[in-house]
Amino acid sequence: MNKSMVRFLLSKLLLIEAALLIVPLIVALIYQEKLATIFSLLGTMAILLFIGSMGIIVKPKNRHIYTKEGLLIVALCWVLWSFFGALPFVFTGQIPSIIDAFFEVSSGFTTTGATILPDVSVLSHSLLFWRSFTHLIGGMGVLVFALAIMENSKNSHLEVMRAEVPGPVFGKVVSKLKDTAQILYIIYLAMFTIFAFILWVAGMPFYDSLVTAMGTAGTGGFTVFNDSIAHYHSSLITNLVALGMLAFGVNFNLYYLLLIRKFKSFFGDEELRVYIGIVLVSTLLIWLNVGGLFNTAAKGLEISFFQVATVITTTGFGITNLTVWPLFSQFILLLLMFIGGSAGSTAGGFKVMRSLILSKIAKNQVLSNLYPNRVMSLHINHQPLDKRIQHSVLKYLTIYLAIFIGLVFILTLDSNKFLVVFSAAASAFNNIGPMLGTDKTFAIFSPFSKLVLSFAMIAGRLEIYPMLLLFIPKTWSKI
Numbered sequence: 001m002n003k004s005m006v007r008f009l010l011s012k013l014l015l016i017e018a019a020l021l022i023v024p025l026i027v028a029l030i031y032q033e034k035l036a037t038i039f040s041l042l043g044t045m046a047i048l049l050f051i052g053s054m055g056i057i058v059k060p061k062n063r064h065i066y067t068k069e070g071l072l073i074v075a076l077c078w079v080l081w082s083f084f085g086a087l088p089f090v091f092t093g094q095i096p097s098i099i100d101a102f103f104e105v106s107s108g109f110t111t112t113g114a115t116i117l118p119d120v121s122v123l124s125h126s127l128l129f130w131r132s133f134t135h136l137i138g139g140m141g142v143l144v145f146a147l148a149i150m151e152n153s154k155n156s157h158l159e160v161m162r163a164e165v166p167g168p169v170f171g172k173v174v175s176k177l178k179d180t181a182q183i184l185y186i187i188y189l190a191m192f193t194i195f196a197f198i199l200w201v202a203g204m205p206f207y208d209s210l211v212t213a214m215g216t217a218g219t220g221g222f223t224v225f226n227d228s229i230a231h232y233h234s235s236l237i238t239n240l241v242a243l244g245m246l247a248f249g250v251n252f253n254l255y256y257l258l259l260i261r262k263f264k265s266f267f268g269d270e271e272l273r274v275y276i277g278i279v280l281v282s283t284l285l286i287w288l289n290v291g292g293l294f295n296t297a298a299k300g301l302e303i304s305f306f307q308v309a310t311v312i313t314t315t316g317f318g319i320t321n322l323t324v325w326p327l328f329s330q331f332i333l334l335l336l337m338f339i340g341g342s343a344g345s346t347a348g349g350f351k352v353m354r355s356l357i358l359s360k361i362a363k364n365q366v367l368s369n370l371y372p373n374r375v376m377s378l379h380i381n382h383q384p385l386d387k388r389i390q391h392s393v394l395k396y397l398t399i400y401l402a403i404f405i406g407l408v409f410i411l412t413l414d415s416n417k418f419l420v421v422f423s424a425a426a427s428a429f430n431n432i433g434p435m436l437g438t439d440k441t442f443a444i445f446s447p448f449s450k451l452v453l454s455f456a457m458i459a460g461r462l463e464i465y466p467m468l469l470l471f472i473p474k475t476w477s478k479i
Contacts, residue, residue, distance in 0.1 A: 002069050004060035011055025013077050018048035028126035037124050040091035048084055075466035078458045082106040094123050099447045106454040108134030110461035113221025113316035113433030116443040132214040132222045139218030139346035140188045187255050192217040195244050202236050216244040219346045221316030221433040228318035242309040249313035249341030270381050275342055275352045282308045286329045312336040314348035316433025330436055337426045348431025357393050399464055410452055414445045428453040429460040
């Protein structure tokens, strides 16, 4: 294993995080916050600068990155960024526990949106901003961002990007990897900027529009107020945020197709059509089921649509108390938690593409019993899908279910309510945020469970394999 390259890249990534902390520092200066808050940010930056600088003094002779190094760099980067990103909260005492702070920032970078805070007003403007800024950074991917700005454009970094971009299939939109990263991030940041402006025009204060747009773009769910989007009492804002979440739950490679005027490829994408279909059917079913809970049918439709959008995109914005909803609607939302958004989007979950592939595998398996001599092929977007990818999806499902069951098993030590435990595991592992069956935060769990959930959030965001390899001895061997 090329350990020197792992050390070198991780050090550069820590320097990038130090630079990103300048943004909340500027917010602290604008709002003239206490010196303790400013020094907490400066102190964290100093630690990152020291460690990062020490790690890049000796440059590696061999700069090639193999699959193992790529997976290891991705996993360690997300853990280290979450740990160091948590330090300002600990230094200021706004989140005194390092485990709680690590949970909160892991939730931010992985765009989960789960929180241990019963009241976000304890956070200063700068740290509340940093908390949501982690959504914006982690939405498209920490390493995708790094590759977009790093000077090394060689495709040796392909393994790093492949390990981080969600979905069963990774594809570059252009031939050069660095150009792909830059294009994706330009589209992502442009959509974020436009959406923040729209929210501001719709009546949100400027600071609120930025924080909410970051939570929407990263499909994370952190907001300015405890009652989330419901705080604004605006149907316009509610519907805008719902549409925004759905837009960021689409594969960003499709937006590139729009830019180059390949409209037929965009609208003909099979995953996109299934994604929209699931949203429409789920909204209709929930609306019919919960209609009696609201004063008007229009309000019921608005809330149903928003709730479907926030769950399937794994954003986690709040708009209503789900504990009073019928079990039928809660069960639909639970299913949407597992399905998640599109591959190559900022959304979490199992992904619509994998669900689509599994359904086609199941269909072919049934038909093969009827027609044993018939050769069954599987097509996505009119293209045959390689058997290797089909097998990888089945293997992923097996590992996914095994880890999920393990999470539920651990969380039962802290709660006797099955819906709470089951949805908490689903929420963390699928990067969603809210739990079902309770109106409390993740503070109800023990420090050990919160630490396990933190790693589960990172594992879910990185689609399991990079995090699993951290705990396998062979990963650290020289071979």
